[in-house]
Amino acid sequence: MKHWLAAAAIALSSACTRTPPPLTDSALAAMDWPQIEAAARGRTVTFVMWTGDPAINAYIANFLAPRLARQHDIRLRVVPGQADIANQVIAERDAGRSASSLDLLWINGETFFKLRQLQALHGPFTERLPNNRYVRWSDPTIARDFQQPVEGYEMPWGNVQLLLIADRERVSPLPDTPAALADWIHAHPGRFSFDSGFTGLSFLKSLMHAFAESPEALAGPFDEAAYLRLRDRVFDWLRAVRADLWRQGRNFPRDVAQLHQLFAAGEIDFTMSFNDGEVDNKIALGQFPASAEGYALSTGMLRNSHYLGIPAKSRERAAAMVVINELLSPEAQFEKLKPAVWGDGTVLDVERLPAPWPARFAEAAARSRVPSRAALAAIARPEPAPELMIRLEQDFRHAFVEN
Amino acid sequence: MPSSKTERLLLSLFALATGGVVLLALAVAAAGSVGLIGGVDTAFTCAHWRAILSAPTLWLSLAYSAAIAVLSLLPSVALALLIVLAAGARLRRAPLDALLVLPLAFPGVVAALVAVQVLGGAGWLSRFAHAAGLVAGPEQFPALVHDRLGIGVVITHSLMVTPFFVLLIARLSILERLDDLAALGRSLGATSAQALWSIRVPVLLRGLSPVAAVYGAALLASFEVPLLIGAQHPAMIAVEIDRHLRPLDLATRGQGYAMACVYLLLLSTAWWWLSRRTAKF
Numbered sequence: 178m179k180h181w182l183a184a185a186a187i188a189l190s191s192a193c194t195r196t197p198p199p200l201t202d203s204a205l206a207a208m209d210w211p212q213i214e215a216a217a218r219g220r221t222v223t224f225v226m227w228t229g230d231p232a233i234n235a236y237i238a239n240f241l242a243p244r245l246a247r248q249h250d251i252r253l254r255v256v257p258g259q260a261d262i263a264n265q266v267i268a269e270r271d272a273g274r275s276a277s278s279l280d281l282l283w284i285n286g287e288t289f290f291k292l293r294q295l296q297a298l299h300g301p302f303t304e305r306l307p308n309n310r311y312v313r314w315s316d317p318t319i320a321r322d323f324q325q326p327v328e329g330y331e332m333p334w335g336n337v338q339l340l341l342i343a344d345r346e347r348v349s350p351l352p353d354t355p356a357a358l359a360d361w362i363h364a365h366p367g368r369f370s371f372d373s374g375f376t377g378l379s380f381l382k383s384l385m386h387a388f389a390e391s392p393e394a395l396a397g398p399f400d401e402a403a404y405l406r407l408r409d410r411v412f413d414w415l416r417a418v419r420a421d422l423w424r425q426g427r428n429f430p431r432d433v434a435q436l437h438q439l440f441a442a443g444e445i446d447f448t449m450s451f452n453d454g455e456v457d458n459k460i461a462l463g464q465f466p467a468s469a470e471g472y473a474l475s476t477g478m479l480r481n482s483h484y485l486g487i488p489a490k491s492r493e494r495a496a497a498m499v500v501i502n503e504l505l506s507p508e509a510q511f512e513k514l515k516p517a518v519w520g521d522g523t524v525l526d527v528e529r530l531p532a533p534w535p536a537r538f539a540e541a542a543a544r545s546r547v548p549s550r551a552a553l554a555a556i557a558r559p560e561p562a563p564e565l566m567i568r569l570e571q572d573f574r575h576a577f578v579e580n
Numbered sequence: 581m582p583s584s585k586t587e588r589l590l591l592s593l594f595a596l597a598t599g600g601v602v603l604l605a606l607a608v609a610a611a612g613s614v615g616l617i618g619g620v621d622t623a624f625t626c627a628h629w630r631a632i633l634s635a636p637t638l639w640l641s642l643a644y645s646a647a648i649a650v651l652s653l654l655p656s657v658a659l660a661l662l663i664v665l666a667a668g669a670r671l672r673r674a675p676l677d678a679l680l681v682l683p684l685a686f687p688g689v690v691a692a693l694v695a696v697q698v699l700g701g702a703g704w705l706s707r708f709a710h711a712a713g714l715v716a717g718p719e720q721f722p723a724l725v726h727d728r729l730g731i732g733v734v735i736t737h738s739l740m741v742t743p744f745f746v747l748l749i750a751r752l753s754i755l756e757r758l759d760d761l762a763a764l765g766r767s768l769g770a771t772s773a774q775a776l777w778s779i780r781v782p783v784l785l786r787g788l789s790p791v792a793a794v795y796g797a798a799l800l801a802s803f804e805v806p807l808l809i810g811a812q813h814p815a816m817i818a819v820e821i822d823r824h825l826r827p828l829d830l831a832t833r834g835q836g837y838a839m840a841c842v843y844l845l846l847l848s849t850a851w852w853w854l855s856r857r858t859a860k861f
Contacts, residue, residue, distance in 0.1 A: 439702075
């Protein structure tokens with residue numbers, strides 16, 4: 178009965194699914210890389226990604242897709258819905274489908290956590306990709322996703338840090354501690370806010386780090402006592418500034434896109450981004466004022482990675498692996514590092530790349546409106562366990578959005 | 581003339597495409613609400629129902645949605661009546677006829693984005709107010725979008741709905757031959773005010789009621805406009821259901837299905853009650 182209901186519910190979305198001959202796990206495991214590349218030729222890979230940024234969409238459409246077609250005879254089909262990946266996987270599972278309509282997933286922490294709960298990811302596969310040898314696995318913000326070991330079930334794609342972005346024509350000096358930020362907010366009522374979505378909650382998690390006794394306070398599995406202690410400190414800070422936030426802290430932008438919109442319109446003087454390259458990118462695109470500048474609180478800001486995963490039931494696992502390997506190539510990583518293209522931090526250990534890549538990466542990484550990645554790395558804080566995000570979202574909503 | 585067999589087939593297809601879809605949606609929502617589909621684990625549970633029935637969120641959202649729907653609908657109908665009664669046949673002449681149709685072509689997303697540009701803290705109205713020396717900055721301009729009172733949502737809905745009712749009322753006036761009826765009333769001794777309130781308005785309202793009820797239901801379930809320019813709390817019911825169906829914690833997803841069940845059942849009951857009343861009338 179439940180299979181029938183779910184099948185009916187997703188009938189529309191699955192109506193156009195192709196049915197290529199399935200490649201069994203054992204057959205895929207027995208293949209070497211050239212055989213995987215051969216099996217990938219002529220295939221179409223359905224890539225579920227966040228399509229909310231025209232710059233990222235352009236990178237995929239204008240750089241990646243033609244490259245895949247030219248070099249591997251793979252057709253890339255992009256579908257939006259990154260936030261709905263887990264829901265779609267559940268719908269397919271409930272429908273009893275033997276094959277997924279998705280082949281490649283843009284995921285990170287919370288989605289990885291959900292998909293691992295659902296045992297919906299193919300893997301381990303990362304070590305089979307030739308470009309895996311260049312990945313900076315020694316970086317804990319790459320090797321662990323929201324404190325969860327990656328264990329070969331997702332491949333890092335980009336590495337980024339949370340930044341505050343201020344309009345320097347209106348904000349000087351930059352308040353770089355929670356106390357200084359509170360003073361600025363009191364002195365400029367209605368000109369600061371944060372969203373209640375992923376980025377805003379990441380800002381609150383950075384404040385938890387700022388109020389923690391040590392950078393390791395939130396490391397490891399979810400710790401209820403540590404969470405409650407640090408949550409209360411952050412909420413005390415928020416209550417103290419609430420009346421002087423945008424809309425008196427009674428309403429918050431729903432997501433970072435709304436926050437950016439308020440900033441670009443001049444309604445507030447701060448926004449934030451979980452991509453430290455976004456400031457230069459948005460200025461280049463004319464979406465942020467030239468006076469925008471990104472910076473980190475000296476008490477530390479979160480750094481994390483976004484990843485690529487393959488659904489366990491994808492019929493195109495071989496082709497998806499080839500696409501991921503291509504996305505890890507120095508050429509693809511270099512292209513998306515350029516501020517004018519995307520400004521997304523690389524996950525490669527550039528020093529291990531053959532010449533002339535190290536020099537080229539160093540040159541492309543230069544930014545004008547944000548500190549260097551090396552400077553930011555010194556105050557980077559790791560993501561806490563995913564359960565903390567779930568609790569923080571519920572508690573913040575109850576304490577501030579609904580009250 | 582279609583045969584009775586063809587007629588039955590067409591009616592069955594229509595029933596399947598309307599009632600069938602609703603019943604299917606209800607069945608899916610019911611299964612999800614008790615944990616049979618849609619969660620991490622699939623085991624029967626009443627926890628989702630207990631959670632949504634005991635918390636104020638669902639009831640607040642339903643009441644808020646009803647209030648926004650009524651507040652959007654009533655002024656729109658009243659304004660449309662006023663426009664038709666005041667403008668009369670001039671509405672059928674260019675460029676008014678084209679201008680009236682224009683807002684109907686705007687999807688909700690576009691209307692919401694325009695509302696931000698006009699009503700937002702840094703929008704046109706705010707800039708005019710600043711230029712006129714009424715406010716010192718965006719933070720002093722009253723909250724007309726993303727506001728808990730739903731002012732921006734009501735204004736945007738009304739601007740989208742009013743042209744539709746203007747067209748409908750203008751058409752009804754012709755079909756019901758209101759000018760002739762009013763003239764007849766006056767020839768029998770009615771004053772202009774009596775012709776208006778005892779002839780024109782009652783006839784129009786009787787013709788409008790079923791359409792207004794359907795439009796009210798559509799406004800009750802409005803999604804794009806409140807999502808883009810409404811407050812997060814309280815939220816209209818479609819936005820609230822959507823939020824509950826995309827939780828960070830997958831274990832609570834059944835609450836979204838339970839909310840959808842309650843909403844579908846309430847709407848179906850209201851529809852059944854209204855159809856009975858209309859039939860009696």
